[in-house]
Amino acid sequence: MINIMEREEIFKQIAVKTDSKIILLVIDGLGGLPYQDKTELEAANTPNLDKLAQKSICGIMDSVFMGITPGSGPAHLALFGYDPTKYILGRGILEALGIGIEVGKKDLVARGNFATLKEGKIIDRRAGRIPTEKNKRLCSLLEQNIKEINGIKISIFPGREHRFVLKLEGDNLSDCLTDADPQKENLPIKYTSSLNKEANFTAQIVNQFIDKATHILKNSYPANTVLLRGFSKLPNIPSMQELFKLNPLAIANYPMYKGLARLVGMKVLDSGSEIKEGFKVLEDNYDSYDFFYLHIKKTDSYGEDGNFEEKVKCIEEVDKYIPTLLSLRPEVLVITSDHSTPAILKSHSWHPNPFLLYSKNLIPDKVKKFTELECSQGLLGHFQAINALPLMLAHALKLKKFGA
């Protein structure tokens, strides 16, 4: 009998339920790059984070592996203890999570575009970027006229401009489908094809949907047909309860993060739009869970906008609530990020993020400030994000010995 133990099998065996509590504070897009010689974290005045770093173990963390700039999906999965190269989230699923659609285990979702059909050819794959308001009206129109096809329930959710999400609900749906999108303009409507026999049923429904939609939209030029791509179902991902014996709560504002948290079995509460509100929700619900994921979005948003100063202010505001977290006396407090978003790049980046773990079961290292460079000198060194959750569990004494 060959026994190669997968990482997940190991955790299933050694994780134990205890009363100890873990707080994971994710300051989205935290890591930065120097502007006038200082990164956002270096420029920020963060007395509480710095004091905490002095009592903690620190390190610098790659979300996936060195050099990889992750999307929010893989970056969060890794922080939650899942291999982000094992659980690939389809584009349809990410789009659905991003606009807050609940997706069930049997459901199939796809990203849709309204597009322009003229003389049998797609002449504009985005229908001239129609206004979001028009998009909403067209989605209602389609939904009213196509409630189901062959027993499969059809729902359509508007996004921004020309974008929507198609959701199919019912039995025997498959995501083994090619994109129904010619990719280039001046080509005819492209139907989906099934990649295996089991997907034939789904392909027929999708293609009927395209025909019905094109018929219903015939007077809505330039939005008179639809393209569909990224057909996907939920990945078959074990929950944090199952793998790690946790009873986890997510506190977030944006649909994407709520959706990612639900995907791994977290209960989800809204963090409100102000930073202080999320901390309040955590305090109010502290007795009912043993793992808390609190998500701060604004740092990433300001990074994406290239607004260095506002990102700095936002970090300084988060710093004020560190004493609130400490006053709850969690067995483990981790402060880190899902990925970097340097304001000077105006986008996610591959740069490793500072990581701080505070607990009584550790040797505090010599890190004096919570910055990228200082943390890189910490005891944890340079490591991959998939190790973050095991470290939290270990310091909270939630892991038994592996082997004897």
Add this chain to the structure above:
Amino acid sequence: MINIMEREEIFKQIAVKTDSKIILLVIDGLGGLPYQDKTELEAANTPNLDKLAQKSICGIMDSVFMGITPGSGPAHLALFGYDPTKYILGRGILEALGIGIEVGKKDLVARGNFATLKEGKIIDRRAGRIPTEKNKRLCSLLEQNIKEINGIKISIFPGREHRFVLKLEGDNLSDCLTDADPQKENLPIKYTSSLNKEANFTAQIVNQFIDKATHILKNSYPANTVLLRGFSKLPNIPSMQELFKLNPLAIANYPMYKGLARLVGMKVLDSGSEIKEGFKVLEDNYDSYDFFYLHIKKTDSYGEDGNFEEKVKCIEEVDKYIPTLLSLRPEVLVITSDHSTPAILKSHSWHPNPFLLYSKNLIPDKVKKFTELECSQGLLGHFQAINALPLMLAHALKLKKFGA
């Protein structure tokens, strides 16, 4: 054709036999946690280790991966260059190694309990924790009366209190068996079941053993039946000779470490019960081998006892023998541990261990003292134990180029 070279295949290809010598000193359970602001290593006066650290490359090492607290089995396998998640040692094997039973490649072993049967139900899975002396008598009684079953030799080895190890010797034995243990009390005797056809023969023998033993023990209430679990054979593990072209010697005192060393093909000599004796055995046998694993157990034992002071003294005693090792002029000397055993936790832990490698083929880093934090600033950084043996081989010039 997919060509992914397994780690082991790489070493089989590049390892070469040379005259250079490697000493691996394992100070069991070395890593600690602060008590009155200092870890055991920080509290210890270790002039020789510190001086050596200044001439060495250092790092901080996880036994398996971050957050995992390893048992002695996986921790040592990793140090010996084996993937501890690939070679899983069954509970029966570990129990057998732990009490010093020699297990051959074809043998099957299981952990046994004497238990109490009353009116057809197991009412105590531990037979009231009978005294070890009684256990020994009952094991002899069983062995005298059940010498073999269907050509398979039966041996029974007493452990402490109600525990024993059953060993079956012969051809065609399989470990694909369920536990013969109801797990809970007030249930009837549970026989083993085979998990595949090949194991049917073994299941029959095991179940006959249970019936025969229960018959022989009928007047030995409360120890009047047996439970058996963790059926296991030796993992099919290549030797250090085969993988790394080494001629290795283990010097240890406890059966578990001797057993683990034999498992990977080491010759084994007893280290005696005093620390100095192990170093003497190494000196006396230095000419006959090229790899020496010297195991110091007491640091771990004091850690498990929560005896910070004695653990410190023990580290200080080991320090005195570092000049002995250096006087042998090995090409490579490594000093590290299998896992941490902080006295304040009284158990193995997940904390990474300091690692020091001394050789002439290196750039000494700036580490000044052999402590957890100091070593974390060393050139090797934070790494996994499976890399330790390749580092030793490389610095001893025992590895050829990989690829051209």
